[in-house]
Amino acid sequence: MVDLSQYLPILLFLAVALGLSSAFVFLPMLVGRLTGAHKPDPEKLSEYECGFPAFEDPRSQFDVRFYLVAILFIIFDLEAAFLYPWSVSLAEIGWAGWTTMMVFIFELVLGLVYAWKKGALDWE
Structure with missing residues (x-):
């Protein structure tokens, strides 16, 4: 027979996380409704990002270079995230870890x- 009591802390953690996340989402909406902050009118519902209505379709296509720059940023950001723990544990992982990281950096x-x-890096 399986002892399920070992899963009680995980279940408790999930219940607390679900409760807190629900409270952070729904409690401000409830407080806004009860205090009268929720009174939509045309002024509140108007454009607020730039102050004037959009003059073109918001679903227009972006140039592919925007996506290339974003992907390059993510790649090199992840490289920095991998370099820090590698440098901290370099004494324990030895030459095998050093060689593996050099192969990784070479690929990047x-x-x-x-x-x-x-x-992809040329910008006009």
Whole structure:
């Protein structure tokens, strides 16, 4: 027979997380309704980001270079996230860890050179 009492802390953690996240979502809406802050009118529902109505379709397509720059940023941001724990544990992982990270950095450099040659970093 399986002892399910070991899962009680996990179930308790999930219940508390669900309760807190629900409170953070629904409690401000409830307080807004009860205090009278929820009174929609045309002025409140108007554009607020730039102060004037949009003059073109908001679903227009972006140039692909925006996405390339975003992907490159994510790749090199992840590289920085991998370099910190690697540098902290370098004494324990030894030469095998060092070699593995050098292969990883070499692959990223190859990707950067490829993106550079394709013109992904050129901005007009």
